[in-house]
Amino acid sequence: MALTLIERIQNLLLRACAGLLYMFFWLLSPRGSSKPTKLPPISNPLLRLSAVQLARKIRKREVSSVEVVQAYIDRIQEINPLLNAVIKERFSTALHEAAQVDKLIEEEMGGEDVLEDRLPLLGVPITIKEAFALQGMPNSTGLLSRAQFLSSTDAPTVALLKRAGAIPLGVTNTSELCMWLESHNHLYGMTKNPYNLERIPGGSSGGEGSILAGGGSVIGIGSDIGGSIRMPCFFNGIFGHKTTSGVVSNDGQYPPCSGRHNEYLSTGPMCRYAEDLLPMLKIMAGPNARKLALSEEVDLKKLRFFSVPHDGGSPFTSPVDKQLIQAQRKVVERLEADLGVKVEELRVPQLKYSFQIWDTYMGLPDDNGQRPRPFKEYMAEGGPAVWPVWELVKWMMGRSSHTVPAIGLALVEMTQRSKPSQFILKQKEALQREIEELLGTDGVLLYPTHPQLAPKHHHPLFTPFNFSYTGIFNILGLPVTQCPLGLSVEGLPLGVQVVAGKLQDHLGLAMALYLEKAFGGWRDPGAA
Numbered sequence: 214m215a216l217t218l219i220e221r222i223q224n225l226l227l228r229a230c231a232g233l234l235y236m237f238f239w240l241l242s243p244r245g246s247s248k249p250t251k252l253p254p255i256s257n258p259l260l261r262l263s264a265v266q267l268a269r270k271i272r273k274r275e276v277s278s279v280e281v282v283q284a285y286i287d288r289i290q291e292i293n294p295l296l297n298a299v300i301k302e303r304f305s306t307a308l309h310e311a312a313q314v315d316k317l318i319e320e321e322m323g324g325e326d327v328l329e330d331r332l333p334l335l336g337v338p339i340t341i342k343e344a345f346a347l348q349g350m351p352n353s354t355g356l357l358s359r360a361q362f363l364s365s366t367d368a369p370t371v372a373l374l375k376r377a378g379a380i381p382l383g384v385t386n387t388s389e390l391c392m393w394l395e396s397h398n399h400l401y402g403m404t405k406n407p408y409n410l411e412r413i414p415g416g417s418s419g420g421e422g423s424i425l426a427g428g429g430s431v432i433g434i435g436s437d438i439g440g441s442i443r444m445p446c447f448f449n450g451i452f453g454h455k456t457t458s459g460v461v462s463n464d465g466q467y468p469p470c471s472g473r474h475n476e477y478l479s480t481g482p483m484c485r486y487a488e489d490l491l492p493m494l495k496i497m498a499g500p501n502a503r504k505l506a507l508s509e510e511v512d513l514k515k516l517r518f519f520s521v522p523h524d525g526g527s528p529f530t531s532p533v534d535k536q537l538i539q540a541q542r543k544v545v546e547r548l549e550a551d552l553g554v555k556v557e558e559l560r561v562p563q564l565k566y567s568f569q570i571w572d573t574y575m576g577l578p579d580d581n582g583q584r585p586r587p588f589k590e591y592m593a594e595g596g597p598a599v600w601p602v603w604e605l606v607k608w609m610m611g612r613s614s615h616t617v618p619a620i621g622l623a624l625v626e627m628t629q630r631s632k633p634s635q636f637i638l639k640q641k642e643a644l645q646r647e648i649e650e651l652l653g654t655d656g657v658l659l660y661p662t663h664p665q666l667a668p669k670h671h672h673p674l675f676t677p678f679n680f681s682y683t684g685i686f687n688i689l690g691l692p693v694t695q696c697p698l699g700l701s702v703e704g705l706p707l708g709v710q711v712v713a714g715k716l717q718d719h720l721g722l723a724m725a726l727y728l729e730k731a732f733g734g735w736r737d738p739g740a741a
Contacts, residue, residue: 252292252407254739255428259284263486264337264432264493268378271336272325274318278311278336282380285338289382289429295410298424300343300401301351302383310380311336333492335378340430342418343384344391345371346465350381354417354467355389355398357614358596368465370434370480370497377496382430385420390468390591391436393618394444394673394680396420403670406448407738408705412667415445421483422449426706426738432493433483436466438474439571440662440683442481443710446695448667450706451735452725453483454490455683457716458690460501461494468594472585473577477687485735487725490694494718504716511723513548518556519651520545520659525565529678531664540698540707541659547731556659559651563644567681570641573633574688589623601627617674645689652691652714657724659709662695666705686712694721696728697735704741 255261259281262270270276286304293299314336321328328335341347344354346364353359367375375381389398396404396419404419406412407427414423418435422445425433435442437455446453461480463470470478482493495502520541523533545556563570578584592599592615599615601623607613608620652658664679673679686693691712698707711728713720728734 250410252295252427252739255288255737257284257288260288260428260431262431264334264484264489265486267337267431268329268334271314272318272328278314278380279308281336282307282311282338282382285382285429285431288427289424292407292427292429293424295405296407296423296427296429297402297404298385298414298420298427299340299383299429300386300420303350303381304383307338307380307382314378314380332378333496334374334432337379338382338431339374339379340421340424340433341371341381341384342387342421342433342435344387344417344436344466345384345434346467347371347381347384350384352467353400354387354391355400355616356592356594357400358594359467360400362595366465369462369499371465373496373499374434374493379432385418385424385433387418387420388416389616389619390588391417391438391441392588392622393417393616394440395618395670396423396445398616399614406667408450408700408741409667409703411669412705413448413670413673415448415667417441418445418483422446422451425449425451425483425485426735428737428739431485432489434480434497435483436463436478436480437683438478438687440680440687442479442483443662443683443693443695444680446483446697447662447708448706450697450700450708450738451483451485452487452490452697452729453695454481454494454718454721455479455686455693455695456481456494456498457505457692457718460504460716460718461497462499468591472575472583473579474575474585476690477575479687487696487722487729487734490725491719491722494722505718506716507719507722509719511719513723513727514552514554515655516554516720517656518548518554518659519656520556520558521561521564522558523661523664524567524682525560525562527565527567527681529568530681531676531679533661533664534666536666536701537661537664537707541661541709544659544698544709544728551731561644561647563640563647564685566637566640567685568678569634569637570644571681571684571688572629573637574641576629577633588619588626592619592623599623621677641688644685648689648691649714652712652717654714654717655720656714657720658712660712662708662710666701666703666707683710686710691715692718692721694725696725698728698732700736700741
């Protein structure tokens with residue numbers, strides 16, 4: 214079914230407005246800079262070990278937790294002035310906690326195995342997306358009106374990671390209210406991509422992606438309602454996992470869920486090394502970990518593989534970059550050569566409606582008839598009421614407290630239909646059936662994460678719907694593992710989404726280990 218005339222006009226108007234806004238940004242941008250344009254390479258060998266390896270060395274007293282934490286603090290202090298990824302640190306507290314860990318290990322009588330079982334991440338540093346409550350740390354998601362807010366408790370997933378022995382170093386930047394793919398807000402400023410400081414790190418977990426890729430953190434926590442784990446992991450060349458819906462708690466985040474958003478939001482791990490995904494997910498899932506068969510060994514030769522190269526030509530999204538198509542093709546070739554499997558290339562017609570499906574389902578009421586809280590109300594949290602049109606006028610005069618993407622989303626909400634399109638509802642149901650039947654319990658699907666390599670700052674305003682490549686799997690509730698595949702000719706990360714059936718998260722995690730060996734995994738941006 215073709216786009217309606219209204220939808221075509223809306224699309225054209227949004228693109229025209231984006232172009233005008235970008236011109237404003239370009240005219241206001243400073244010309245030239247004396248700052249370095251590249252990160253220094255990693256020199257401390259401790260920063261090249263996975264969290265699993267670090268925890269083992271700490272337990273064996275081959276290295277102290279204090280040494281590890283100090284190494285990461287030094288790296289953050291070295292690169293954060295370039296990246297603006299960590300927006301509030303707790304270094305002195307982290308060093309104190311690391312000293313306590315070292316004392317505990319010295320006094321432990323039960324042996325290394327007991328420590329590994331009880332505290333699998335003991336002494337390992339971690340960073341936390343600022344959208345999560347971390348005791349004593351800000352939890353504003355870039356809202357100026359929440360600038361003074363400090364969390365009094367930990368979000369459940371943060372508490373579980375801390376209980377497993379992880380030591381938070383600080384919190385990382387997000388987009389305003391976590392609803393845009395560039396991590397920029399008027400409270401903390403703009404975060405940059407470590408592979409190219411003129412490029413975005415993605416959003417909304419962009420601060421996490423940036424500091425992890427830069428070597429300033431080894432593991433982190435993100436959240437994803439439209440790709441906010443997977444896009445930053447893709448743009449920054451690291452690993453991430455969007456869990457099966459309902460497995461990991463989404464509580465303790467700001468903004469909180471409303472309407473049916475809890476069905477689509479996923480909290481998950483982000484890391485530089487594939488072997489850290491599974492133990493992190495096991496910890497973060499708590500009692501629900503038993504639903505995921507994470508202890509089950511995966512024989513990749515016994516899986517069925519599928520590859521979808523693009524969404525079928527949606528008018529809302531950009532064509533997929535040829536380097537990304539080629540990278541995905543190389544994955545197919547390696548799988549067939551290494552494992553002796555046949556990867557079936559598919560076209561899935563309903564994927565062409567990914568944006569409309571995501572947009573429609575995000576606006577649906579919950580089972581009690583409660584619709585999602587309007588975005589403009591979140592924007593006004595702790596401050597005066599927000600009128601989107603007036604806010605745009607204020608922004609043009611340099612007087613708004615809000616970013617253009619946030620204002621734009623509030624404006625788009627004003628034009629949304631009160632009743633969902635029956636055609637789009639049918640497309641979603643057909644897509645859900647087809648993908649779930651296709652994958653079952655032993656199927657894996659390869660799909661582009663984003664049609665473009667990491668864009669330049671503000672350029673997503675031209676292509677606001679490209680997140681549809683990730684957002685569709687939030688609505689379908691499927692687990693997706695984001696895997697890096699080396700670097701492009703421009704030195705930017707390549708990658709692919711690995712999609713599995715519901716509760717089959719372990720298949721994606723096994724694929725991450727395989728693809729890391731096959732394609733080299735994360736690359737040091739300072740040496741790239």
